[in-house]
Amino acid sequence: DVKVTQSSRYLVKRTGEKVFLECVQDMDHENMFWYRQDPGLGLRLIYFSYDVKMKEKGDIPEGYSVSREKKERFSLILESASTNQTSMYLCASRGGPEGYTFGSGTRLTVV
């Protein structure tokens, strides 16, 4: 089975800190995605990547950046964390035209 691993389940950070969320997949998938999940809003796409060193903005990229230096790893970066970035962050990968595999999520709290 494809595994998508997110490095932290829970994080608490202070306002203004730089935050790194790491995601690793083990099935050589080209496509990787970062979503945030908020009650009543469902999943919103932040950034995605179709290949190494390639990135595309999703629907809500403001305040975020990403890095894809290796095919298996896709990092989400909060340059200066703010309280409105408190959320559940989900990483996903996809190897073909159908179906995502999601990680377990990182619940980030910014205080």
Added chain:
Amino acid sequence: GDSVTQMEGPVTLSEEAFLTINCTYTATGYPSLFWYVQYPGEGLQLLLKATKADDKGSNKGFEATYRKETTSFHLEKGSVQVSDSAVYFCALRGGGQNFVFGPGTRLSVLP
């Protein structure tokens, strides 16, 4: 743009009750349709899918039929169990490569 609407819930049912979670979509062309499930503390898992009109997806006792005439993909199960308690997301994949998710419906099944 493409969008997915689903009943937000929460939905609370007794064990062995019949479940329907409504999902309707707006999309150009002929999207593929999906239901994902998120159990507490976990990421999303693919539950079932349908790729063309009148297709029925099924898995673990859940079913959904792709109805192009009503642009719907309602999720049903004849007899729910406590272990079905989760958040259910309807999603579509349209002409582009990315998915669009609904807001999710929380289901609680009481013993």
